[in-house]
Amino acid sequence: MTYARNKALGAYGERLAYDFLREAGMVVLDRNWTSRFGEIDIVARDGDTLVICEVKTRSGDAFGTPLEAVGPRKAATLRRLAAHWLEVSGLHPPAVRIDVVAVVVPARGAPRVERVAGVA
Template identity: 60%
Template sequence: MARSAAASPFTPDPAAERRRLLGERGETIAARHLVRGGMELLDRNWRCDAGEIDLVLRDGRVLVICEVKTRSSEAFGTPLEAVGPAKADRLRRLAVRWLRAHDVHPDDVRIDLVGVLAPPGGPVEVEHVEGVG
């Protein structure tokens, strides 16, 4: 009996690959935007068994945990609409894990969101919201 290509775990999913590349592009754009705004990038795509932090930065004496959401259009809402209370809670838990893993004791910790709208062939828009959680 022949197996379908979709059943193979080794068959690449073109849509998933496009989403991954769009996400990577958005994180690069967000990191560049925040660094140009005066922040220092400390870590990117930090992972543990509880999840991933997109960007970890320092804004003066404040440690910033940053979630980046990237979209190519607003057909399914703005990038920032993709972050709800459950994600904010997870980011707070991940912040504690990052601090413990790096033995860092900042004066304060802030959760920020960056939404990147990157339409194909169009201008990129970046929206930064400080202190969401």
């Protein structure tokens, strides 16, 4: 898969994740927020909880599932990004959670979107 195709697939997955989270009743506060520590795909509010969402999109499971792509190193990065986002935003929510939104876009059939809460 080419770089341009990977970028397009990732952007499509993020749009699907955005719609999925909004349909689940979450309020999206920020998208593609970047700092010196990296990027947060989606920052949302789920009731009183601030949710940092990592979106992983794949065209299949040949190289592992999207959820398998978030290991201990990525989880640590997401925690650092969450702390930095809170510092910059000045918000002080009662709870912060890190979720992964896994998107699989098969060659045939409808995309599948799944959210796993509290992965890090």
